[in-house]
Amino acid sequence: MNETKIRKRAPRKQAVVDRFPEDGTRRVVVENVLPSVEDGRYAVKRTVGEELEVTADVFADGHGSLRAVLKYRPAGSSTWTETPMEEVENDEWLASFPLEQAGFHEYTVEAWLDTFGTWRDELEKKSAAGLDVGSELLEGARIVREGAERAQGRARTWLAARAAVLTGGELQTACVVAALAEDLEEAMARVPDRSRAAAAGRTLRVWADRERGRVGAWYEMFPRSAGTDPGRGATLAEAAARLPDIAALGFDVVYLPPVHPIGRTHRKGKNNSLVVAPGDPGSPWAIGSADGGHTAVDPALGTLKDFDRFVAAAAQARLEVALDLAYQCSPDHPWVREHPDWFRHRPDGSIKFAENPPKKYQDIYPLDFECVDWRGLWQALLEVVQFWIGHGVHIFRVDNPHTKPFLFWDWMIAEIQREHPDVIFLAEAFTRPRVMERLAKGGFTQSYSYFTWRNTKAELTEYFTELTEEPVREYMRPNLFANTPDILHEYLQVGGRAAFQVRLVLAATLGASYGIYGPAFELCEATPVTPGSEEYLDSEKYEFKVWDHDRPGNIREFVRIVNRARREHPALCFDHRLQFCPVEGDELIGYMKTTPDLESIVLVVVNLDPHRVQHGFVEVPIANLGIPADQPYQVHDLLSDERYLWTGARNYVRLDPAVMPAHVFVVYRKIHTERDFDDYQ
């Protein structure tokens, strides 16, 4: 056959050359670098002190040895740190890096073919098979000489000398020994030829929060109800007196609804009545009056100085203050006068109040994020946060973020966290899953969840499986509120004291971050405004309350014990490592949390039925814990302080809600034997 014919068919040389890729001899592929949120468009979330474990698919054509490194740096830094990756299986490689400071960190993966390693493997196999390897040694000498050229100083000389040894020996076996020596392998590993290295397509980012971004017990309180005089609202100074008690219950964060002046126009009366009585304080979320707007303190609560003192008192009690960030205005808010263009006007010139037809919220004007001066509006909203940061607030609970544009939150949170990476934003978006997820991707540190509406075993198992799966768990951290001023679930309305215990233990152990709205919660306040409603009767949202914190039937001591368990057992401080354990029946639910090193193991079993005793067998995944089936192990119930010796996976539990509806067991993998006794040996 004459092959010249086909040459004529080929396109003109120049045109062809243009079509070649630049890096046609790059043989390595790096793909699927994880964790990653939407191909790196958003950052993964972790906290300072954690390691970020990174995996990637790394492979090449053919059979050559590969090397891969994980590269990482704090965002903004121009130099990468590298750590070698190890192959796990099936071309998946793994390495991790520590997150030592708050803020963004970048990471990527680079890999290359290890010419020396490939050659060394071949030499090893061939010499083991007794083949002549003269030609291989010549090749190796060339590879080592090239390595020497990439080396500096003594390494260069040393490698050049070793290259000579590979071919200089009388005996081939001696040359092979020199070629396979570990010192040569190490020296060559220090001077890799990375000219054809491949990198992951996109540099990924992880956002590192301080630890409170991941773990914390929150306590929501209305400061105006912290007093003892039913005739008036308490001041911040009076509310501060409650802080040591809240701290003693084991909480980390005290979250205050808006503390700003409350509008008078269309103010709501008790139980959300359209008719307001003299002295009714109105809803704290109807922000703004002649006394000021989002950067003012309601005079009934005190002054900005009082607020500063409250923050200081909290710090004294080792509590941190979280403030409500509700971007909306009462008709009396100064912005309505100063920036009427920030609100949506109707054709008749009036401003549109909030509504969800046919419901109307005449006491609230939403801001118009589509206004011409949106930049001015964004800047003002940013400055509100900056203002309160200036007053010691580093946690913001954001009201209804899902009714403001995502791009605004992306921008605002980035602006704040660039200067203040310690600031935490909790999104109160009770809305559809994709919307909640998008807010979390955009930067919200934590998110309210559907937890209040997940009460059965099936609901809880499905929901928490979903929340701890990839990729959601990489960017969305639920903060499990057991109740809120808007949500008194039917389960609590009808379940009595045990129901409150059940929901508390679920929130506090399923969620590294959880919260209660108190003192309604720990006092087991259970009456709805109307049957079938989730609103509280005589809600604090619309009136002053005076609470008897020691009233009979409260679960204060239970709350204290549960919060202490959280503090003492690191397994409860992470969300990811959650595993449901099979338990018989629909009323008993069991799950386990562990730290990666298994130093902390907590097994929780809850009787979801607040009325009846339930019992059955729980299956402890002892194989995952490395506990042999025939070896006893100790479990210590932190709620009852009882200890049991169990053996094998299946163990009997019996929970009487009238006594205690849950076990929170610490599992000790090893019990002492005679061999542990000092004199045994």
Added chain:
Amino acid sequence: MNETKIRKRAPRKQAVVDRFPEDGTRRVVVENVLPSVEDGRYAVKRTVGEELEVTADVFADGHGSLRAVLKYRPAGSSTWTETPMEEVENDEWLASFPLEQAGFHEYTVEAWLDTFGTWRDELEKKSAAGLDVGSELLEGARIVREGAERAQGRARTWLAARAAVLTGGELQTACVVAALAEDLEEAMARVPDRSRAAAAGRTLRVWADRERGRVGAWYEMFPRSAGTDPGRGATLAEAAARLPDIAALGFDVVYLPPVHPIGRTHRKGKNNSLVVAPGDPGSPWAIGSADGGHTAVDPALGTLKDFDRFVAAAAQARLEVALDLAYQCSPDHPWVREHPDWFRHRPDGSIKFAENPPKKYQDIYPLDFECVDWRGLWQALLEVVQFWIGHGVHIFRVDNPHTKPFLFWDWMIAEIQREHPDVIFLAEAFTRPRVMERLAKGGFTQSYSYFTWRNTKAELTEYFTELTEEPVREYMRPNLFANTPDILHEYLQVGGRAAFQVRLVLAATLGASYGIYGPAFELCEATPVTPGSEEYLDSEKYEFKVWDHDRPGNIREFVRIVNRARREHPALCFDHRLQFCPVEGDELIGYMKTTPDLESIVLVVVNLDPHRVQHGFVEVPIANLGIPADQPYQVHDLLSDERYLWTGARNYVRLDPAVMPAHVFVVYRKIHTERDFDDYQ
């Protein structure tokens, strides 16, 4: 509170303005457009005639109505076609578009807030609640006037007039009727305000193959063994005489191992012997001799003209020819002399032969894709394909693509398919999953699979579940070979005739594309070269064979029946819609395939035990098929031609491998009743 203080803390105006995003008032989000392979870096695969179903998450802050369109176009076109998307649930939107020509098509999603729709919904709710809507009508008139400004000609006039009606009526109810009228809704839908529309982050691509890319029955044959004279190899002219018989068996593609001149240096003898006897033809994969290389025909087979005639004869028999593309050279290949730089040289000047230490393949030189002249090499390899396309070959079975760089395949396949979108490449990469996947992503039309090594119920279920899951199924199409010249699985070695039937029916019904290497397969050739080996004894790879196509024990008629079933039942022509059906025991496996419209339903039950009768109950997912539990339905076994009336999900099957080891049932959802009789009504 005085708010002016904080102004001082703000950064300078100019610096701040720079930090705002350009499109801060864009409120809509379009995310997660599927199908997509690695965020659109690679194309999804479909075939001409299919619809591509596209979903996306589309949402915005707040409660406004949304509109979304799927945009698509053939790659290279500058104009998009749009089709409206519908919301399915949970912010997921759906639409599809037809693939009417082979090649790349682009698609993306665009969405916007529907101001008119949002306003219309509000008006509807408020007027239903009996509220005064005077202000709303004023607002609507403004929205409709703005719509008129975006409209042309008569629509403009019509909308302007309607805007006037909205506020001009005496009776508000009449205005509301005009506002809610369907004609207004339709007219406004034609003039949407898309100035703040959001688009998906990345335009995605789908590659549309011709139908053969998705479905086909392949028959591999050695043309030199198609004759009757054991003393010499058959010619292409003699091999062409076999084509009508192969076509009659129901195959679509006849695949030939390399037809090029075979090297003499280090030629292998019978059974892969290092000692070659005079007259031994050598392996067809040792390509190249003094007679030519990859664009030449082995003189023992004939001339290029004979090859052209073979292709024409195949077409005559409605068969298509697939050629082996093995990019490697015997030491006698012309390229070794003309382009020594395309091969890897050892330090002693010799060329490195192929090896997988300690195995050596002295008769084969691999090409060096890292050579300096890699562009010249790529071009030559491209021209090989172009050459055979010029001779009527449009299907290439690529030998060991995983030992050549991925970037080369990406480039080569793109270069070919840009001119010839009908060309099909089948990757013979029996290697690790990530490597096989990368080849498929890079453009290979089909891929060999692990099917030959998946023989038990658990193995088959796991593997085919994996292959039909997202995202693998979007880009990798397995072609299930039941045997190959290199793979005679132990199952076939020990299972007798029934084993061949079992593996054929599995391959042909689990895979829309499948193949056999014949006549070894249909003649149930089962002897390995040594016990425990998967190589055939006296393999055609190294010698001429003469076959008796009618020898006793063959399964030719069975093959014909199975291939006819594939042609007549569209459910078997797609891979995606596969569902395993519970059947008792480890030996019976059941699965169902359907077309989306359920017009074609095939239920396959196979006894994997080739030695013993197995029986049990198969669960037919009648609920998915819309068959009531109490209504009989007919199943027709295409293998035995027997028909049964079944009722309910669980039905008894009994399969005797000595008679017939499988059922291939067509399921008819409806049986005739008296109501179907013409005279009934």
